[in-house]
Amino acid sequence: MAEHRTALLLAERPDWHTPRLHRAIEARGIACRIASPRECALVGGADGGGVIVPGMGGRLPAAVFVRAVGKGSFEEVTLRLGVLHAFGTLGVPVYNDARAIERCVDKSTTSFLLARAGIPTPDTVTVQGREGAAAVIAELGGEFVLKPLFGAQGRGLMRIATPGDLPPEEEVAGVYHLQRFVPPLSADAWRDRRVFVVGGRAIAAMTRRGTHWITNVHQGAACEPAPASGAHAELAVAAASVLGADYAGVDLIEDGRGGWLVLEVNSMPAWQGLQGVAPVDVAEALAEDFVERVIRAARRPLELA
Structure with a gap:
């Protein structure tokens, strides 16, 4: 299959995040096409294996940014991950790649790998x-x-x-x-920490404070700014590295002894809540790392936007 000179942004549906990423990538002089993972197809046969992406004329993108794989049946999700694996096999950089997504999405694998690497995490x-x-x-x-x-x-x-x-x-x-279960430091201190890691460094962090033990933003928790440095940030960076993630949202909780425990590592994290309290533009940081470290560092020919 011929090589295309456009980046591909895989997103399940138009959302708050996707247009911001698209604009930030194209602002760096890189043409970027948005497609749904469900629209991509794996190809086999006498001409060799490949991937079909709608609108690319049978050509490969310069690199792939995975915003979302999307919900679906076991067979549908397996196919979408197979497409990401195929891109990697064909020499197309994928951000995050299929292995990182598989390690993060499966919480049992995440816990196992973190424990094996000595990253403190709840039993x-x-x-x-x-x-x-x-x-x-x-x-x-x-x-x-x-x-x-x-x-x-x-x-x-x-x-x-x-x-x-x-x-x-x-x-x-x-x-x-x-x-x-990790109890709170006090009866009403329902909080945890989200650290956003991009390209091996923590770029932003927030404390999520809830009125009950589930402190996710989608469950009504309030977002408060937190430093993107210190022990929690170093632990988040280490956790993302263990799982091979180019970018990740790492959730941590205080262990009651002055330290931190990694609860989860999200390979396709949302950041709308974080952006409201972060001093940096998260989409810009992601686009910068994706373009400079992944696309331009690979010295692949590019098509200017």
Whole structure:
């Protein structure tokens, strides 16, 4: 397949973030096309494998920025990740690539890799079947947070204190991802920290303060500015590096002993709430890293916008 000289921005639908990224990329002299991952196709046959992107005439982009993979069936999401893998195989830089997305989206893999790398994170156990989950709760004791393995934005979280609190298997697709509950520093201190990492450095951070234990912005938490430096920022950068993420939103919580624990690493993070309190333009920082470190550093021919 012939090489195209335009960047590709993959986004599931028009949202607050996508046009800002598009403008920031093109402001750096790089033509940028927006497409949905569901519109891309894998090709095989006698002429060799390739990827079809609508509007590109069978040519490859200079690089791919993944804003979102999108929801779908197991088969649909597998195909979209397969497209990202194919881009990488064909020599097209992908930001974030399929491996980083897979490691971050699957919370069990995230926890495993962070623990193996010595990144402090709450104890987690991921098990199939309610009986196995009940045995874990009974053996380890204490309180856990049950999280959807592929969930986001604070949806579907449950606090589990006893085996009887576990929901039926059909509500969790048969998989129980249990993360040790980290209590607040005081009874009303429901807060955590989001650090936005781009190109190996923390560019912005915020404290999310809620009225209950779920402190996601989509669940009503308030955003407060926080420094993008210090132990929490260094830990976030290290976590993103372990998972191979070009950019990431890293969620951390205070451990009650003066340190921090990494809760999750998001490979396709939103930043609308963060932008309201951040001293930097997040879209501009992302575009700068994507264009300078990924596209121009690869010395690929470019088409000026």
